[in-house]
Amino acid sequence: YLTCIGKDGWRWKQTHDYDVEMSNVIERPLQRLVDGNTVNDHVVGRSFVFGGISMTYPSKALKKWIEAPTVVESMGKPGEMGRPVRISSDLKVPMKLKFKENVFNLLASDMISLTRSLPDPRSRCCRRVRYPSKLPTTSIVIVFHNEAWTTLLRTIWSAINRSPRSLLKEILLVDDGSDREFLGQQLDEYVANLSVPTIVVRTEKRSGLIRSRLLGAKAASGEVLTFLDAHCECTEGWLEPLLSRIVQNRHTVACPTIDIISDETFEYKQVSESTWGGFNWRLNFEWYKVPKREEKRRSYDKTAPLRTPAMAGGLFAIDKQYFFEVGTYDEGMDIWGSENLEMSLRIWQCGGILEQLPCSHVGHVFRISTPHTFPGGLSKTLLRNAARVAEVWLDEWREFFYAMYPDARKDTAGDVRDRILLRKRLNCKNFEWYLEHIYPESIIPLHYYYLGEICDVEADTCLDTMGRQENQKVGISHRHGLGGNQIFAYTTDQQIMFDELCLHAARTRGPVTLVHCSNTENNQMWAYDKEKKWIRHKRTGQCLQSASHKDPSTPLLRPCNNQKRQQWLMESKWKA
Ligand code: LR7
Ligand code: MN
Known part of the structure; x- marks a missing residue:
C-alpha cells in the first residue's frame, strides 16, 4: 500500500x-x-x-x-476515519464530569480534530449515481441551545468541507438563549473567518427549537433550507442527493440517512439503510424496518429514495418557498418534541412527499437523555406538543393517543384553531388517507372495531397490561376507568392490540401473553362473539376467561362455556 x-x-x-x-x-x-x-x-x-x-x-x-x-x-489525532476515541483510565474522572454538561463524552469530542476524516458510508451503487449539474443553493440552518464548542464547530466544518462550495449560500446559526460564554462573541468572531458566509442569529430569550428554526428560515437567502442539529457530521456527497430531489419536485422534503455518532466514543457508526421513521400510539417517533411493500415500490433499487412515513426531525432539506407555503412549523409548540411528526403528517397530508435518501449520510450524536431544561416542565411540554399533533392531524385516531395519556384532553393542546384553518386552507387529506396510502404498516390500525377497555360482565375487572413488557403475561385488574394500560384495540384483522403488543396464546390452556403484533401470526387472532360475548382464540378455539380465585391477576384460556367469567364487553365504542 x-x-x-x-x-x-x-x-x-x-x-x-x-x-x-x-x-x-x-x-x-x-x-x-x-x-x-x-x-x-x-x-x-x-x-x-x-x-x-x-x-x-x-x-x-x-x-x-x-x-x-x-x-x-x-x-x-484520535477519532480519525470515524474511529472510536479511547480515554485512558487516569482521565475517567474528568470524563464523567464533562459528560454531564451535554450528556455526551465531551472530553472525547474535544480530542478530535474539528475537520476529522470519516469513512465514506455510501454504497458502491450510491457512489456511482450522478446528480444534475445545476442544483439550487442552500442555506444551512443550525439551531442550538448550550451546544458544546467542538461538536458545533465540527458540524460546521464537515458541512463546509464536504459540500460543493457553489451550493452553499450561507450557514445560519441560531443561538436559542444559550448562557455559555463561548457561544457569544467568541463564536461570532470565529465564524466571521470561515470561507462560507456564516452568521449567528440570536433569539431574545429561550424559544425552543421550533421557533428558533423559524427565525433561521426567515433570515435565509438560499433557495433551499437545510436543517441540521448542532452535533452532526456530514459525510462525502451528503448534499447533492438532497438538493437533486428538490429540483425534481419542489414539494419534496428530503432527509439524509442518519448514522450514529456514539455518545460514548464518538465513533462513526453506519446504520442500516433499510430503516425508516414511524410512530406509535404515544406519538413517539421510532425507527422501523422498511417493509417489503416499499422495497417493491422502489423496485429493490438500494439507491432509490424511501418514502418514509415520518422523519426524525433535525436533518432535512426543503425548498424555502415551499416551507412557507406549507405552513412552516406550529409555533404553538414549545422547546422540543413532536414538531417532526407535525411536519411529517402535514407534508404527506397536504400534497408533499417526504423522502429519506440512502445515498446521503449524516452522522448525529444520539444521546440517552436530554440535556435541556424545559421551562414549562418536561412532561407537560412534551404532552402538549404531541396533543397538538393529535388534535390537528389525527382525526378520530387521536383517541389512540388519548388512550395512552388519560390525563391529556382537548385543552392540553391549547389553541389549535390556526393550524386547523391551515389544514383547511391547504385542502389537506385526512389521516385515513395517510394510513391507507402512506403508512399501512402503522401500529395505529386503519380498520378497527373497538377501542377501549375490555372488562368482564361479572366482576367488572378489565384486561390490563400492568405496564408489562413483551413476552410477559397480560394481567387483569379492577376497572379504574382511566384508560392507559386498560385500553385495547380490537382490529378488523382480529388482533387485540395495545400499542405494538398483541394478545398472544401459543398453547391451549394459555398463558395469554403480550407479544409484538404480527399479521402472519395466527396465535394472535381472536374472534369476538357479539351474542355470547366470548373472546375466542381462533387457533385453539378456547375462550378468554377472567381470573380465577387462585390467581386473581391473570386471565385464563379455557374451553368456552356460558359462565359470566367468559363474557366480555366490547360494545360501547364499537366501530366498523
Ligand atoms: O430549546 C431548545 N432549543 C434548541 O435550539 C432545545 C433544543 N435546541 C436545539 C439543540 O441544541 C439541537 O441542536 O435543537 C436541536 C435538537 O435538539 P436535541 O439534539 O437535543 O434533540 P434530539 O436529537 O434528541 O431530537 C430529535 O427530535 C427533536 C424533536 O423535537 C428534533 O426534531 C431534533 O432535531 C431531532 N434530532 C434528529 O432528528 C437527529 C436524529 C435523532 C433521532 C431520532
Ligand atoms: Mn440532536
Whole structure:
C-alpha cells in the first residue's frame, strides 16, 4: 500500500481496494485545520471521492490516483476515519464530569480534530449515481441551545468541507438563549473567518427549537433550507442527493440517512439503510424496518429514495418557498418534541412527499437523555406538543393517543384553531388517507372495531397490561376507568392490540401473553362473539376467561362455556 506525506503535514494513505468515483468538475476549496491554523487548499479541477474525503488532483495525475485510492488523516489525532476515541483510565474522572454538561463524552469530542476524516458510508451503487449539474443553493440552518464548542464547530466544518462550495449560500446559526460564554462573541468572531458566509442569529430569550428554526428560515437567502442539529457530521456527497430531489419536485422534503455518532466514543457508526421513521400510539417517533411493500415500490433499487412515513426531525432539506407555503412549523409548540411528526403528517397530508435518501449520510450524536431544561416542565411540554399533533392531524385516531395519556384532553393542546384553518386552507387529506396510502404498516390500525377497555360482565375487572413488557403475561385488574394500560384495540384483522403488543396464546390452556403484533401470526387472532360475548382464540378455539380465585391477576384460556367469567364487553365504542 502506498503511503506518502503531504506538504501540509497530512498523511495520505491507501487503506482500501475499493473503486474510486470521479464526481463532476467542480470548484472545491478545502479548508483544514493544521495545528490550529486554517489551511486553504483551493484547487479547481476534477475532484473525486474516496474514503470519505474529496480531493482534487490535476487531471494528468488522475488516472494514476484512480488506481490508488487514498484517505487523508489528520496526523496523530484520535477519532480519525470515524474511529472510536479511547480515554485512558487516569482521565475517567474528568470524563464523567464533562459528560454531564451535554450528556455526551465531551472530553472525547474535544480530542478530535474539528475537520476529522470519516469513512465514506455510501454504497458502491450510491457512489456511482450522478446528480444534475445545476442544483439550487442552500442555506444551512443550525439551531442550538448550550451546544458544546467542538461538536458545533465540527458540524460546521464537515458541512463546509464536504459540500460543493457553489451550493452553499450561507450557514445560519441560531443561538436559542444559550448562557455559555463561548457561544457569544467568541463564536461570532470565529465564524466571521470561515470561507462560507456564516452568521449567528440570536433569539431574545429561550424559544425552543421550533421557533428558533423559524427565525433561521426567515433570515435565509438560499433557495433551499437545510436543517441540521448542532452535533452532526456530514459525510462525502451528503448534499447533492438532497438538493437533486428538490429540483425534481419542489414539494419534496428530503432527509439524509442518519448514522450514529456514539455518545460514548464518538465513533462513526453506519446504520442500516433499510430503516425508516414511524410512530406509535404515544406519538413517539421510532425507527422501523422498511417493509417489503416499499422495497417493491422502489423496485429493490438500494439507491432509490424511501418514502418514509415520518422523519426524525433535525436533518432535512426543503425548498424555502415551499416551507412557507406549507405552513412552516406550529409555533404553538414549545422547546422540543413532536414538531417532526407535525411536519411529517402535514407534508404527506397536504400534497408533499417526504423522502429519506440512502445515498446521503449524516452522522448525529444520539444521546440517552436530554440535556435541556424545559421551562414549562418536561412532561407537560412534551404532552402538549404531541396533543397538538393529535388534535390537528389525527382525526378520530387521536383517541389512540388519548388512550395512552388519560390525563391529556382537548385543552392540553391549547389553541389549535390556526393550524386547523391551515389544514383547511391547504385542502389537506385526512389521516385515513395517510394510513391507507402512506403508512399501512402503522401500529395505529386503519380498520378497527373497538377501542377501549375490555372488562368482564361479572366482576367488572378489565384486561390490563400492568405496564408489562413483551413476552410477559397480560394481567387483569379492577376497572379504574382511566384508560392507559386498560385500553385495547380490537382490529378488523382480529388482533387485540395495545400499542405494538398483541394478545398472544401459543398453547391451549394459555398463558395469554403480550407479544409484538404480527399479521402472519395466527396465535394472535381472536374472534369476538357479539351474542355470547366470548373472546375466542381462533387457533385453539378456547375462550378468554377472567381470573380465577387462585390467581386473581391473570386471565385464563379455557374451553368456552356460558359462565359470566367468559363474557366480555366490547360494545360501547364499537366501530366498523
Ligand atoms: O430549546 C431548545 N432549543 C434548541 O435550539 C432545545 C433544543 N435546541 C436545539 C439543540 O441544541 C439541537 O441542536 O435543537 C436541536 C435538537 O435538539 P436535541 O439534539 O437535543 O434533540 P434530539 O436529537 O434528541 O431530537 C430529535 O427530535 C427533536 C424533536 O423535537 C428534533 O426534531 C431534533 O432535531 C431531532 N434530532 C434528529 O432528528 C437527529 C436524529 C435523532 C433521532 C431520532
Ligand atoms: Mn440532536
